[in-house]
Amino acid sequence: MSSVTASIVRHRRIITLRLILRDLVEEDWPDVLAYQCDPRYLYYPWEGRTEADLRELVGMFLEQHTEAPRRKFQLAITLPDQPGLIENCGIRRKPDNDREVDIRYEVSPEYWGRGFATEAAQTIVDFGFQELDLHRISSWSVADNTASAHVLEKLGLVQEGRLRENEYFKGRWWDTLLHGMYPTDWACPGSQNGE
Numbered sequence: 001m002s003s004v005t006a007s008i009v010r011h012r013r014i015i016t017l018r019l020i021l022r023d024l025v026e027e028d029w030p031d032v033l034a035y036q037c038d039p040r041y042l043y044y045p046w047e048g049r050t051e052a053d054l055r056e057l058v059g060m061f062l063e064q065h066t067e068a069p070r071r072k073f074q075l076a077i078t079l080p081d082q083p084g085l086i087e088n089c090g091i092r093r094k095p096d097n098d099r100e101v102d103i104r105y106e107v108s109p110e111y112w113g114r115g116f117a118t119e120a121a122q123t124i125v126d127f128g129f130q131e132l133d134l135h136r137i138s139s140w141s142v143a144d145n146t147a148s149a150h151v152l153e154k155l156g157l158v159q160e161g162r163l164r165e166n167e168y169f170k171g172r173w174w175d176t177l178l179h180g181m182y183p184t185d186w187a188c189p190g191s192q193n194g195e
Contacts, residue, residue, distance in 0.1 A: 014127065024088065086108050087108060089117075090105075134183075135182065138179065139157060140177060141176065160180050
């Protein structure tokens, strides 16, 4: 693994240059609730989040830890020098297909613009190709969320299409962008494509 990606992959814990990626734990729900309630979080369908919503979400992730073989890896992202998580990021195998995954990430707005999403997602991509022997990694984003599309492109995912007005939430229709990559698109673990 590269210096950016990680020095340790053990018990679903990965340490990068600036971040620690680890399995979510039950006590993480307040941190996720805090950033999912931030009004800057525009590109998600919910209008409000509650403690019950987040306890249920984190509980679902905890159940996924016990799958054998494990099909979904949604990891908390923390900074080594402070408590709590700043984002979560993960990959989810497609139903009935062990070699294709969907990548997702979300970052607390107070940490936007610092490259944490790219670093965490690059680590997950490297983990997928190196440890899980994946054939394809894909993702989609709301087209208006140019920052998210930019992260995907920095990782090496290629825009493969645009679906017009296929998602309806918050009182309007949204276009979505589809991105994908294969091992041949994955130049070098942790390279962040030249960054």
